[in-house]
Amino acid sequence: MADYRDTFLGREDVNDIESILADDAIDFGEFTHTQAVGGDAIFTWDYDRSRPALAKLYEKAKVRQWNAVDLPWDTEVDVEAVAMEMAGAVDHLRQRLTEVEGSPMKSWTQKEWTQFAIEAFNFRMSQFLHGEQGALICTAKIVETVPWIDAKYYAATQVVDEARHVEVFSRYLDTKLDGHYTVNPALQLLIDDVIADSRWDMTYMGMQIMIEGLALAAFGFMHMVTEEPLLKQLLRYVLADEARHVAFGVISLQEYYQQLTAAEILERQEFAFEAAIRMRDRIIMHAVWEKMGIDRAMITRMLFELRSGGHNPFQAALFSKIVPNCKKLGLLDAGDGWLRTKFTEIGVIDFEDALDTEIEYELLDAESAASVA
Numbered sequence: 001m002a003d004y005r006d007t008f009l010g011r012e013d014v015n016d017i018e019s020i021l022a023d024d025a026i027d028f029g030e031f032t033h034t035q036a037v038g039g040d041a042i043f044t045w046d047y048d049r050s051r052p053a054l055a056k057l058y059e060k061a062k063v064r065q066w067n068a069v070d071l072p073w074d075t076e077v078d079v080e081a082v083a084m085e086m087a088g089a090v091d092h093l094r095q096r097l098t099e100v101e102g103s104p105m106k107s108w109t110q111k112e113w114t115q116f117a118i119e120a121f122n123f124r125m126s127q128f129l130h131g132e133q134g135a136l137i138c139t140a141k142i143v144e145t146v147p148w149i150d151a152k153y154y155a156a157t158q159v160v161d162e163a164r165h166v167e168v169f170s171r172y173l174d175t176k177l178d179g180h181y182t183v184n185p186a187l188q189l190l191i192d193d194v195i196a197d198s199r200w201d202m203t204y205m206g207m208q209i210m211i212e213g214l215a216l217a218a219f220g221f222m223h224m225v226t227e228e229p230l231l232k233q234l235l236r237y238v239l240a241d242e243a244r245h246v247a248f249g250v251i252s253l254q255e256y257y258q259q260l261t262a263a264e265i266l267e268r269q270e271f272a273f274e275a276a277i278r279m280r281d282r283i284i285m286h287a288v289w290e291k292m293g294i295d296r297a298m299i300t301r302m303l304f305e306l307r308s309g310g311h312n313p314f315q316a317a318l319f320s321k322i323v324p325n326c327k328k329l330g331l332l333d334a335g336d337g338w339l340r341t342k343f344t345e346i347g348v349i350d351f352e353d354a355l356d357t358e359i360e361y362e363l364l365d366a367e368s369a370a371s372v373a
Helices: 017-024 052-063 079-099 110-145 149-176 185-196 200-225 229-257 262-282 286-291 296-307 313-328 338-345 349-353 357-369
Strands: none
Touching: 017 185, 017 262, 017 296, 052 149, 052 229, 079 110, 079 200, 079 296, 110 149, 110 185, 110 200, 110 286, 149 229, 185 200, 185 262, 200 229, 200 262, 200 313, 229 313, 262 313, 262 338, 286 296, 313 338, 313 349, 338 349
């Protein structure tokens, strides 16, 4: 029997609300945040191009580059209309929240729900921006620490991609939206863990599979529902990049995990579970609820009560990428199937047969080939 840890993220219960709120209250600084980088920079003298799948991704990345300045930035954006497009997808959740006994949202007018939708949109776009900077830094670390030349080549193209993503989300927030949010602590704590870990494959796991998987899911959801032309074009380009990035992680880790011992695979399973919990906690949006006058502890309890019914489409989008990719990597059922059990406990195992990123990448890449010069 494997020797599993008793606690995750310092919690005896991953759903412990007080622990979640304690993490959520961490201040990461007004202007800068410093995190020590783990791992050694690895130079390789083996320049043999021995990984065809990575070489193919590298060639695609070189010809799929696009320039942020070419987007239609002169587009007038009706922020309320865009926010309400997103809100339409959570009408069922809104109804359930108002039905909970003692819910302060029972008395909300349409004006308050509209303002909540705007704040939620600003929050998500802000977290996309912060997450893309995390991806920029983590991918630069991958260039240094991964031992394969094919992976270094591809990761270098992703650094350029991530810089462009930071650029476009920052510009959209600055020129089209009114209101920025600081980095969500659950997101920053995961990025810090990824940066600090000395094992190069953990950077892949945390960033390429978990954080980029969430980004791919969220961008796909927004691209599907919005009719705002600037945002739709921006997201179409970013989606093709992100699918390629997650595919990079899956291809690399599939090869590497075949070499690991059972004990080492267990460590990856546990890391994947902790990262999934961090990403789950990220989408609670405490800062938004608090700005709307709702107590953080109260809304967390309410959302946890409703979550088991699968009524949050953003959580569904998140795990529809993470669970099938963990399955493709062999982590879901490795050993005695511990990760499958944990994903079952938190109510997300039903997503295991969703479209995995390797297939999705081929679809998005074919679509982007016609639109990106």
